[in-house]
Amino acid sequence: MAKANPFQFIQQVRAEVAKVVWPTRREVALTSIMVFIMAMLTSAFFFLVDWLIRSGLGFILN
Numbered sequence: 001m002a003k004a005n006p007f008q009f010i011q012q013v014r015a016e017v018a019k020v021v022w023p024t025r026r027e028v029a030l031t032s033i034m035v036f037i038m039a040m041l042t043s044a045f046f047f048l049v050d051w052l053i054r055s056g057l058g059f060i061l062n
Contacts, residue, residue, distance in 0.1 A: 004012070
C-alpha cells in the first residue's frame with residue numbers, strides 16, 4: 001500500500017464524508033416506528049409458537 005501524507009488523508013476523508021447522504025428526521029422516525037412494529041409482531045409470533053408447543057407437550061405428557 002502506498003503511504004499518503006496526513007494532509008492528503010484528511011482531504012480524502014473529507015471528500016468521502018461529503019458523499020454521505022444523511023437521513024431526514026422523517027425517515028429516521030418512520031424506520032424507527034417500523035422496527036418497533038416488526039419487533040412487536042416477532043415477539044407475538046414467538047409467544048404464540050411457545051404457547052402452542054407448551055400446550056402440546058402438556059397435553060402429551062399429562
